[in-house]
Amino acid sequence: MIDLFVSAILLAGLYATMAYGLGLIYGVLRIVNLGHGGMIMVGAYAAFWLHERLGLDPYLSILPVAVAAFFFGIGMYKLLVKRLPRGAAGGVQSLLLLFAVWLLLRNAAYLLFTGNDQTIRTSYSTHSFHIGSAYLSWNRLAVFAVALVILAGLHFLLTRTYLGKAIRAVAQNPDSCTLVGIPVEQVYSFTFGLGTALAAVAGVLGATLFSFNPGFGATELLKSFVVVVLGGLGSVAGTAIAALILASVEVFAILLLPSYLTAAVGFVLLVLVLVLRPGGLFGQRVLG
């Protein structure tokens, strides 16, 4: 029981990182980034490639992958997303456009790495230790720690810096931001880059725990969406709590359901949450 609870908490760290990028982009640009799953997959393969070719430890590859993904995201914004109509009418179009990006990324991954399942194996992948009766793998703990650092960094960025203030302002009302001289377009492209980078980092973290193939990221995208909808938009605390709820539900479902169906729990939860609490558990909140 404690085993399960601990593993739920550790899993929640990864879920929160995955979801935050999606929530950030939706909160500021009002766009559901279906390319998010693709970027998670790209992050996983980037870590894999750096590990195989250069022998770089996956945890050390977080920084270069994040930087590269950030600029990739900015490029994607300038090239594609910027041309979309904003607001409710553009909703479905942006969905389809970013979905197309996902298809392209998947195809690229097939071409470069084939469709086989891959894993990143490090010297410490299988090491674990135990506290009382609970076994913990170092890897899961490390993922959790990295996720905490990232979330704390984001919280700091959004609440304590000038840039964060601008991002929150744009999320609230882009028109008045233009009036007071905030470069809205730059904030948009920065946010899109940041969200993309977060997705890639989540992919790196996920790659240290799970095996992956070019279809990796689809389930992760849906889980991110559950977390975003549950937690409300862009609130770091809300995201963390929602991630913990999702992780616990999944982990404890193993006790009640055959293992094959535990994967369906997330999807059912997604639909239920959307129908019952479309505003999130804690009501709609703006970033911060």
Next chain:
Amino acid sequence: MISLPPWAPRRIYLAGFAIVVALIALLPFIHDNYYWHNQITFTLLIVTAALAWNWLGGLLGQVSFGHAAMFGVGGFVAARLQMSAHFPMLIGWLGGGVIAGSYALIWGHPTLRLRGPYFSIATIGVGEATRLICTYWSWLTGGSSGLSIPVDIDLKHQLYWYALGLAVLALMASYALRKSPLGLSLLAIKSDVDAAADVGVSSSRLQDLVLFLSGLTMGICGGFYASYAGFIEPVDMFGFDRSISFVLMGVIGGIGTIAGPVLGAMVFVVLKESLLAYYPQLYLGLFGISLILVILFEPLGLVGLGMRVLRKPIGERP
């Protein structure tokens, strides 16, 4: 003389349509190429499914990424009805269709209140959950190893005309849903739900109706596919790739138009066949690029492109 409703197409177009249908129906008597016979049967089936997707995705603007759920439910229910209960084929299809339509209502009635991206995301969840549950539910679906339905070779040949019949029905239904007074209500809902409600359009009832019709047709298509392929298994029937294929056909052909899904489905089948044969590794990416081009430059897809070539004003949608 049969009296037609005022929104029906002009008689000359009707006659042209009848001639085209008759030509397709007579085609197998002219050639005896099995490959083409099968290809056209399959294309007609996919055209029907794409049209059914478009009722929801195009006419109501509720883009569904989960229509494989109804396709799969229809297919497996139809197969079960024929194999275990020994119902005749058409009753099996209809049963599969009705169950699929009802299933669509069960998840769709609550989720259709969501607009735009939220609905789409919910349908991804529905599609994937259905796939997992049905793969596990081996009593219905035979589990991962699927079901084999005995195929009669003569029947398989005749299914061509059944497919043509389905496609014609779906095309007529599309026309009715687009041009009749009901179609105007749907357009109003698509443009602005609240404003439509203000002028007395019952959005939830009409959305449910369209959803049921769409699910029903999808289910019948699934049942047809089961009879036609002779073997069905959950990963293929319920797969996300299948759901995506309906979206791609609708959007690339021209979302919300009548001719669009027909064109899209034809292009899709031809492209998929030729690409899978020669460049299997490129086909996802090619559809990705087409989708990007359509969204950025030609929101009405191939139909929009055709109108631009013919210099017709976009307002006059076919």
